Amino acid sequence: MAMAYAALNTINEPAERRCNAAAGCVNCGARELSVCAAMPASDMSRVTSIVSHRRADAGETLLNEGDKATHFLNIVDGTVKVYKLLPDGRRQITGFLYPGDLLGLAFNDTYTSTVEALTPVKYCLFPRRQFERVVDEFRPMEKQLLARASNELVAAQEQMVMLGRKTAQEKIASFLMALIDRNRRVNKRSDSVVLTMTRADIADYLGLTTETVSRGFTRLKTEGWIELCAGGKVRVCDVEALSELAAGADR
Amino acid sequence: MAMAYAALNTINEPAERRCNAAAGCVNCGARELSVCAAMPASDMSRVTSIVSHRRADAGETLLNEGDKATHFLNIVDGTVKVYKLLPDGRRQITGFLYPGDLLGLAFNDTYTSTVEALTPVKYCLFPRRQFERVVDEFRPMEKQLLARASNELVAAQEQMVMLGRKTAQEKIASFLMALIDRNRRVNKRSDSVVLTMTRADIADYLGLTTETVSRGFTRLKTEGWIELCAGGKVRVCDVEALSELAAGADR
DNA sequence: CGACGGTTTGAGTCCGGTCAATTGTCGTGG
DNA sequence: CCACGACAATTGACCGGACTCAAACCGTCG
Numbered sequence: 001m002a003m004a005y006a007a008l009n010t011i012n013e014p015a016e017r018r019c020n021a022a023a024g025c026v027n028c029g030a031r032e033l034s035v036c037a038a039m040p041a042s043d044m045s046r047v048t049s050i051v052s053h054r055r056a057d058a059g060e061t062l063l064n065e066g067d068k069a070t071h072f073l074n075i076v077d078g079t080v081k082v083y084k085l086l087p088d089g090r091r092q093i094t095g096f097l098y099p100g101d102l103l104g105l106a107f108n109d110t111y112t113s114t115v116e117a118l119t120p121v122k123y124c125l126f127p128r129r130q131f132e133r134v135v136d137e138f139r140p141m142e143k144q145l146l147a148r149a150s151n152e153l154v155a156a157q158e159q160m161v162m163l164g165r166k167t168a169q170e171k172i173a174s175f176l177m178a179l180i181d182r183n184r185r186v187n188k189r190s191d192s193v194v195l196t197m198t199r200a201d202i203a204d205y206l207g208l209t210t211e212t213v214s215r216g217f218t219r220l221k222t223e224g225w226i227e228l229c230a231g232g233k234v235r236v237c238d239v240e241a242l243s244e245l246a247a248g249a250d251r
Numbered sequence: 252m253a254m255a256y257a258a259l260n261t262i263n264e265p266a267e268r269r270c271n272a273a274a275g276c277v278n279c280g281a282r283e284l285s286v287c288a289a290m291p292a293s294d295m296s297r298v299t300s301i302v303s304h305r306r307a308d309a310g311e312t313l314l315n316e317g318d319k320a321t322h323f324l325n326i327v328d329g330t331v332k333v334y335k336l337l338p339d340g341r342r343q344i345t346g347f348l349y350p351g352d353l354l355g356l357a358f359n360d361t362y363t364s365t366v367e368a369l370t371p372v373k374y375c376l377f378p379r380r381q382f383e384r385v386v387d388e389f390r391p392m393e394k395q396l397l398a399r400a401s402n403e404l405v406a407a408q409e410q411m412v413m414l415g416r417k418t419a420q421e422k423i424a425s426f427l428m429a430l431i432d433r434n435r436r437v438n439k440r441s442d443s444v445v446l447t448m449t450r451a452d453i454a455d456y457l458g459l460t461t462e463t464v465s466r467g468f469t470r471l472k473t474e475g476w477i478e479l480c481a482g483g484k485v486r487v488c489d490v491e492a493l494s495e496l497a498a499g500a501d502r
Numbered sequence: 503c504g505a506c507g508g509t510t511t512g513a514g515t516c517c518g519g520t521c522a523a524t525t526g527t528c529g530t531g532g
Numbered sequence: 533c534c535a536c537g538a539c540a541a542t543t544g545a546c547c548g549g550a551c552t553c554a555a556a557c558c559g560t561c562g
Contacts, residue, residue, distance in 0.1 A: 084412050086499035092412040106404035113408060142393055149400035153357035156407035157364060161335050161343040163414035164458030168550065199509065207415030212550055214510055230559085248337035419518065450541065463518055465542055481527085 033074055033124065034100040043138045050130040056117045063103070063115040072104030072131050078121030079196045082113045083204065093205040094159075096197065098182070104128070105149045118196045163207045166248055171206040172216040173246035176226070180236060191239065195232040284325055284375065285351040294389045301381040307368045314354070314366040323355030323382050329372030330447045333364045334455065344456040345410075347448065349433070355379070356400045369447045414458045417499055422457040423467040424497035427477070431487060442490065446483040 033047050053076075056062055062073065065084060075097050082103070083093040094113060097103065103115060104126075135141050162174050179193040195202070199210045199217075206213065217234075220226045225242055227235040236242055284298050304327075307313055313324065316335060326348050333354070334344040345364060348354065354366060355377075386392050413425050430444040446453070450461045450468075457464065471477045476493050478486040487493055 084408060086412065086416060088499060088501040090416045090499065092415045094408045094411050105401055106408060108401065108405065112405050139390070142397065146393065146397045146400060149397060149404060150356055150359065152404055153400060153407065154359065154363050156404065156411070157335060157345045157357060160345050160407070160410055160414055161337065163411055164343045164455075165337060165341040198507095204415075209551060210509080211511085211552085215550095218510070248339060248341065250339040449539095460519060461541080462520085462543085466518090469542075 033126075034102065039138065039141075043134065046134050046137070047126075050126055050134070052125045054123050054125055056121045056123070058117050058119050058121075060117045060121075061114060062117060062121070062123065063111045063113070065111055065114040067111050069104075069109055069111050070128055072102070072126045072128055074124040074126070075099055075101045075103070076122040076124060078123075079118040080115050080121055081118055081197060081201055081205075082115050084113050091204045092207070093201060094156075096205070102145075102148060104131075105145065105152060118201070167251060168206075168208055168212050169216055169219065170245055170248050171208065172202075172213060172220065173242050175202060175206060176234065176236060177243055177246040180239065191237075192229075192233060192235040195234060284377075285353065290389065290392075294385070297385050297388070298377075301377055301385070303376045305374050305376050307372045307374070309368050309370050309372075311368045311372075312365060313368060313372070313374065314362045314364070316362055316365045318362050320355075320360055320362050320379060322379055323353070323377045325375040325377070326350055326352045326354070327373040327375060329374075330369040331366050331372055332369055332448065332452055332456075333366050335364050342455045343458070344452060345407075347456070353396075353399060355382075356396065356403060369452070418502060419457075419459055419463050420467055420470065421496055421499050422459060423453075423464060423471065424493050426453060426457060427485065427487060428490075428494055428497040431490065442488075443480075443484060443486040446485060 033051070039047070056078075062080060063071075077099050080097045081093050082095045082097060083091050085091050096118070097115075106112060135145065162171055166174060176193065179195075180190055183193060184190045197205075199213045202208075203210045203213045208216075217226070217228060220242070221228055225236070225238045227237060229235060284302070290298070307329075313331060314322075328350050331348045332344050333346045333348060334342050336342050347369070348366075357363060386396065413422055417425060427444065430446075431441055434444060435441045448456075450464045453459075454461045454464045459467075468477070468479060471493070472479055476487070476489045478488060480486060
């Protein structure tokens with residue numbers, strides 16, 4: 001019972017915070033399921049019994065849009081991109097997922113997006129039916145799933161504002177700021193980020209072209225707000241300015 | 252117990268289908284809460300005891316972005332728009348809500364969007380704390396909320412594709428097709444829709460300007476695919492063509 | 503070293519935005 | 533019933549930001 005309350009308290013916090021706050025976090029501890037911060041050993045063994053640990057190399061596809069949705073999955077290590085395609089090949093990346101992120105909230109009987117590894121990835125695979133049974137039996141998990149879905153909806157709406165109303169430059173600034181904010185939450189250095197994705201990926205995420213993204217970065221560089229280092233590393237010199245641009249103060 | 256299963260079966264269906272399928276649907280019956288198709292009288296009285304029925308005229312604001320999130324609400328009659336603003340006034344409408352739609356899945360401690368009535372609106376207001384207690388006590392409701400959130404996430408991703416990768420003409424076609432699909436689900440005439448929102452609203456939903464939306468409509472008209480009638484009514488003559496354009500077969 | 507994929511840079515085009523004027527619609531009141 | 537005003541919708545002319553096409557420039561890895 002006390003356990004249940006511990007889990008309930010974390011409901012409206014982002015995944016990263018939860019992980020750091022709770023010593024018993026399954027993701028950071030056993031690295032299996034990041035949804036429940038405090039799970040009794042009995043339930044945990046149920047989870048352990050249905051999970052299968054997998055790996056994928058960069059470029060490999062984890063899930064295919066349109067396939068029957070048989071599994072939930074949990075990213076343990078690495079980065080993946082989630083995208084949808086139009087019939088003629090135009091692509092929209094709806095999100096990049098990092099360790100601790102869960103995949104499976106946003107589909108019904110078939111997967112509605114394709115998921116592809118950007119880096120070598122470790123992940124956990126849960127047969128959907130069995131996973132749902134565990135959720136049925138351990139109620140705090142359902143609460144957490146709902147809380148996560150709620151958070152993702154908020155993020156999705158933010159993304160819509162970006163796609164629909166921000167300029168190219170603002171989009172790029174928003175993208176960088178989102179990465180910085182994420183770094184802050186997992187307590188890394190906040191003034192530099194590593195881009196594991198290509199310019200084309202960033203473009204497909206921001207609703208732009210590779211060329212425009214590239215031009216955007218060089219412009220931020222010449223204005224002295226960022227530095228482009230080797231290995232896709234970006235050092236942000238003027239977080240303040242970048243943040244203001246990202247917010248969309250004015251055109 | 253049998254009740255619980257009845258509710259569980261409807262999990263991955265859209266709200267409209269649920270309403271029509273279940274005779275005891277709270278929304279279509281008592282018009283109070285559309286989340287649970289089959290709720291025991293005892294729980295239902297709990298719901299009834301915390302709800303307050305409200306009305307709003309067109310143009311009135313139901314919720315304000317940034318305000319403390321004290322309530323959930325359920326649209327009973329009319330249409331509302333949900334939007335976010337950038338500091339300089341640019342606006343992105345993230346969705347239009349219709350009877351049966353629920354508001355409250357996508358916010359945490361403060362409202363993340365503003366909600367405004369497009370037509371005179373009837374809605375139900377639930378104090379958040381008490382609402383959550385009811386959810387705690389009637390588990391199928393939590394499952395339904397999760398299912399809804401999941402559906403909304405899928406829709407949000409579809410929206411991102413539209414905003415990021417579709418042309419103006421395709422956006423307009425997608426918008427009309429979405430309205431037609433919705434009409435079909437609630438069993439209305441499928442070949443005509445009524446636009447309760449202005450061109451400016453449509454523009455802010457599609458990430459365009461009023462002028463572009465207007466031009467888009469007239470072009471669809473001159474091509475003979477739609478007819479613009481009085482009272483904001485749009486008759487779709489060639490659903491096939493419109494649907495193909497909306498899907499984004501090619502530019 | 504050379505090949506290959508990713509990135510940057512350049513020149514030109516076009517889609518959708520901007521600004522401005524006109525037309526249409528609807529509710530109100532004389 | 534019609535005239536009027538306010539606001540929405542349409543249409544036109546022009547502009548500009550992002551796209552397209554193309555070439556040059558990397559960095560990495562066999």
